[in-house]
Amino acid sequence: MVAAFTYEALPARVRFGSGTLACLPDELDRAGKRRALVLSTPQQRDQAERVAALIGPRAAGIFSDATMHTPVGVTRAALDAARSLDADCTVAVGGGSTTGLGKAVALRTGLMQFVVPTTYAGSEMTPILGQTEDGRKTTQRDAAILPEVVIYDVDLTIGLPADLSATSGMNAIAHAVEALYARDRNPIISLMAEDAIRALARALPAIAAHPADPQARSDALYGAFLCGCCLGAVGMALHHKLCHVIGGSFDLPHAQTHTIILPHATAYNAAAEPEAMARIAAALGADDAAQGLYDLAGRIGAPRALRDLGMPEAAIDQAAREAVQNPYWNPRAIEPEPIRALIARAWAGLPPLGA
Numbered sequence: 001m002v003a004a005f006t007y008e009a010l011p012a013r014v015r016f017g018s019g020t021l022a023c024l025p026d027e028l029d030r031a032g033k034r035r036a037l038v039l040s041t042p043q044q045r046d047q048a049e050r051v052a053a054l055i056g057p058r059a060a061g062i063f064s065d066a067t068m069h070t071p072v073g074v075t076r077a078a079l080d081a082a083r084s085l086d087a088d089c090t091v092a093v094g095g096g097s098t099t100g101l102g103k104a105v106a107l108r109t110g111l112m113q114f115v116v117p118t119t120y121a122g123s124e125m126t127p128i129l130g131q132t133e134d135g136r137k138t139t140q141r142d143a144a145i146l147p148e149v150v151i152y153d154v155d156l157t158i159g160l161p162a163d164l165s166a167t168s169g170m171n172a173i174a175h176a177v178e179a180l181y182a183r184d185r186n187p188i189i190s191l192m193a194e195d196a197i198r199a200l201a202r203a204l205p206a207i208a209a210h211p212a213d214p215q216a217r218s219d220a221l222y223g224a225f226l227c228g229c230c231l232g233a234v235g236m237a238l239h240h241k242l243c244h245v246i247g248g249s250f251d252l253p254h255a256q257t258h259t260i261i262l263p264h265a266t267a268y269n270a271a272a273e274p275e276a277m278a279r280i281a282a283a284l285g286a287d288d289a290a291q292g293l294y295d296l297a298g299r300i301g302a303p304r305a306l307r308d309l310g311m312p313e314a315a316i317d318q319a320a321r322e323a324v325q326n327p328y329w330n331p332r333a334i335e336p337e338p339i340r341a342l343i344a345r346a347w348a349g350l351p352p353l354g355a
């Protein structure tokens with residue numbers, strides 16, 4: 001028997017493959033767009049220029065000041081550029097920062113978004129936007145935020161550094177893991193989540209060994225796409241709350257923090273969600289979901305201890321206190337002592353409890 005569920009499909013046109021960037025001019029023509037504002041970070045300006053050259057007269061200009069956490073000041077500058085260039089769409093080339101800027105522009109203007117992802121962030125498949133203003137971060141969900149056309153070109157990910165591929169991939173897996181035990185889980189997204197974990201668990205060790213392996217890069221990008229679908233469709237739980245608290249308070253790098261916390265958050269929820277755990281373990285090819293994630297991180301050379309990211313040991317108590325504040329949904333109740341123990345193990349780099 002299938003349990004009752006609600007499933008809302010998110011409309012997006014996706015092109016996946018090797019060399020698919022070459023489809024971009026056709027995709028713009030198909031949508032009737034003639035004046036694209038190409039977006040990138042300063043570091044990826046050369047890729048933005050390549051894309052502008054590819055679309056030729058359809059490029060209205062380049063705005064290459066996208067930055068982490070989507071500061072509203074940068075968005076205003078991009079809006080000025082879009083207005084003065086009379087842009088009728090954006091083409092975001094890059095990772096979460098650039099996609100975020102395209103979303104922020106779309107939210108305020110309704111401009112159609114084309115996204116060419118170059119990392120495994122998955123943000124391109126979600127109607128979610130986090131923005132910062134005066135040091136405060138706010139997150140919102142709105143149908144206008146969801147990009148309309150996403151072009152996944154495996155070739156653009158071949159050069160993604162091995163360490164970044166590892167943590168970006170584990171950060172993506174976290175969305176699939178939490179989707180399998182989400183409060184609003186549904187059988188369609190669970191299928192995507194399981195296959196996402198399977199694809200990434202297969203690909204990431206291969207990438208660690210041979211970063212330019214085209215087959216592994218294809219699997220990883222496909223897995224990342226599915227993980228993005230999971231994040232866009234269902235709510236996240238303990239793992240994301242912990243990463244938000246710990247990463248935010250101690251200014252730790254995002255993907256690394258997610259990589260370290262994931263096995264421990266999974267272990268915390270294991271007894272409450274045996275079916276989700278069985279699916280995660282099967283997808284990992286492991287006996288145990290949490291231990292399998294910990295082993296995967298080890299195999300791909302990803303960090304496994306918060307102390308290695310520079311979090312002081314004395315901060316464990318503060319993190320534990322903040323993590324139990326503002327009650328939020330999680331399959332297992334949030335209890336102060338086990339949460340503190342979880343953070344302490346993650347800090348020390350120990351295997352997840354109970355595995």
Ligand SMILES: [Fe+2]
Binds near residue numbers: 171174175
């Ligand atoms: Fe996330």
